[in-house]
Structure formats: structure tokens, C-alpha cells
Amino acid sequence: MRIANKSEIEDFKRKYCRNDYARISMVNDFFVRVESFEELPLKKYISSYATGNRDIENAFIMFIVLDLENQIQYLPVFSESVGRKMLKAWNMPIPRKRSIFVKENNDTRGGNGGICGNTSNIDNVKMRNLILFVRSLMILHVKEPYPMNGILKEFYEELESNFDKKVEAYKIKSINTALGRFLQSSTNMKNENFLSLQDYIKFLEKNAGERRLKNTNFDSLRKLMLVKYPNERIYF
Numbered sequence: 145m146r147i148a149n150k151s152e153i154e155d156f157k158r159k160y161c162r163n164d165y166a167r168i169s170m171v172n173d174f175f176v177r178v179e180s181f182e183e184l185p186l187k188k189y190i191s192s193y194a195t196g197n198r199d200i201e202n203a204f205i206m207f208i209v210l211d212l213e214n215q216i217q218y219l220p221v222f223s224e225s226v227g228r229k230m231l232k233a234w235n236m237p238i239p240r241k242r243s244i245f246v247k248e249n250n251d252t253r254g255g256n257g258g259i260c261g262n263t264s265n266i267d268n269v270k271m272r273n274l275i276l277f278v279r280s281l282m283i284l285h286v287k288e289p290y291p292m293n294g295i296l297k298e299f300y301e302e303l304e305s306n307f308d309k310k311v312e313a314y315k316i317k318s319i320n321t322a323l324g325r326f327l328q329s330s331t332n333m334k335n336e337n338f339l340s341l342q343d344y345i346k347f348l349e350k351n352a353g354e355r356r357l358k359n360t361n362f363d364s365l366r367k368l369m370l371v372k373y374p375n376e377r378i379y380f
Contacts, residue, residue: 145215156209156218161193167226168233175210178236179219179291181227182206183243185280186351191287193220203241205231206291221289240304242292244273244280244348246356267311268303270365271319273358274341274380275300278323281344285335295322313372316365324379341380 148156160170170176182204184190189199205227209218222230231238275296283289292300295318303309323341326332338344345360362380369376 145210145217148211148216148218152216153218156220157193157195161220162195164229167194167222167230170209171234173211174218175212176234177208178227178231178239179206179208181224181239181241182279182289183241183245185244185284185348186353186355188284189287190221190283190289192222192226194222194226198223203243204289206289208291219291242276242279244276244358245352246358265308267364267368268307268309270359270362271311271316272300272303273360274316274362274365275319276358277341277345277360278319278326278380280348281323281332281338281341282326284344285331295319311365311368313369316369317373317376320369320376320379324377327379340378 160166160173184200184202184204187201189201190204192198192200192204200221200223203224204221205224206219206221207227207230209220210216211218228238279292279296291297295315299315299319303311327338327340332338336343336347338347342360345357348357366378366380369378
């Protein structure tokens with residue numbers, strides 16, 4: 145199934161995103177599921193599918209919309225408030241919010257950065273945090289975000305489904321490799337040109353205001369990876 149082209153997206157927006165009624169009606173013509181609920185760094189804006197292509201800040205909800213008849217996939221993105229209305233109307237659960245920030249109520253159930261439990265649990269939290277920071281970096285200069293995919297999505301969902309699951313060295317290496325490739329991409333090099341994830345974290349800290357970042361101590365993950373891959377360059 146192919147991703148919708150620009151003209152198809154604009155047509156979809158006109159027909160199904162212009163108001164609450166139109167957005168809710170899309171389930172009558174398409175297969176719809178929620179893809180993710182993600183919090184954005186401060187001062188980061190993305191484009192909404194809602195009328196006027198308004199900028200979204202703070203958080204967004206992304207859907208997967210499948211036109212099964214024509215084999216076309218849409219990836220509509222809406223603000224948290226609009227997305228919540230749609231999910232409520234469809235009686236669909238709201239997914240756990242993915243965020244690089246600590247929740248104000250200090251709830252750590254979703255990998256909030258708290259360190260507790262056994263070693264497996266600690267590394268599980270750290271690995272999920274690492275993936276979220278890498279994801280955040282990768283969409284820093286993207287106005288129309290794509291879903292978290294590939295190994296980032298696979299490993300994150302695997303760990304999120306079992307908080308006691310052990311982190312394997314080859315998976316850390318895979319995330320490190322993906323991060324390294326992004327740091328060497330034109331998107332990064334023509335903008336801030338971060339040399340490591342730590343550079344990005346320092347950038348976030350300067351712009352976080354009163355928000356507190358999740359735990360960014362990845363020492364145990366580095367050690368775990370280097371035991372098996374001692375010659376690898378570490379980018380996080």
C-alpha cells in the first residue's frame with residue numbers, strides 16, 4: 145500500500161479534516177487506527193491536517209488511515225485536543241504519551257525516567273528513553289512527521305510491552321548505528337550539526353524552560369554494548 149501523494153493528501157484534508165463532523169466521519173470510509181501520541185520539545189511546531197494547516201505545539205496524535213479500495217495510506221496528524229475528541233467519538237483508547245519530559249505527576253509507568261526495580265527494569269527504562277530522544281532528534285526539523293518506524297518502533301514497543309524485558313547488546317548497537325547515520329545526514333549537518341546525542345540533550349536543556357528531561361544517564365547501556373562491540377563508536 146502506497147503513501148498518499150500531495151494532491152491526494154490535500155483532497156483528503158478538504159473532505160475529512162475541515163471540522164469535527166468531517167474528521168469523525170472518516171471511519172465510515174476508511175480503516176482508521178491511532179498510530180502514536182507524542183509530546184514535542186518546546187518551541188517545536190508541526191503542521192496539522194486540520195483546516196488551515198495550523199501549527200501544532202506541545203503534543204500531537206497521529207493516525208493511520210487506510211483506503212483499502214484504492215490501496216492508499218494517509219498519516220493525518222492533529223493536536224492533542226482534536227485527536228482526543230476523535231478517539232472519544234470512536235470509543236478508541238488513548239495511547240500512552242511518548243515524551244522526553246518527566247510527567248508533572250511523577251508517574252513513571254510509561255518509562256518516565258524514574259529508576260526503580262531490578263537491573264533489567266532499569267536498562268529497559270533507559271533504552272526506551274534513549275529511543276525517545278533519538279526519535280525527538282530525528283523529527284526536530286520535520287514539519288510533517290512520519291511514524292516512528294523500523295528498529296526504533298520495534299524495540300520501543302517490545303520493551304514497552306514488558307517492562308522487565310532485558311536489553312540486548314545488539315539492539316543497543318542498532319540504535320547507535322541509526323543515530324550515527326542521522327547525525328551524518330544532510331538534515332543534521334545543515335542545521336545544528338550535532339555530533340552526538342549529548343549535544344542534542346544540551347540543546348534541549350537550554351530550551352526546556354521549567355520542564356525536566358527524562359533520565360539521560362545511558363552509562364549502563366554503553367557498557368553493555370561495549371562488552372560485545374568494543375570497537376564501536378558511541379553516538380549517545
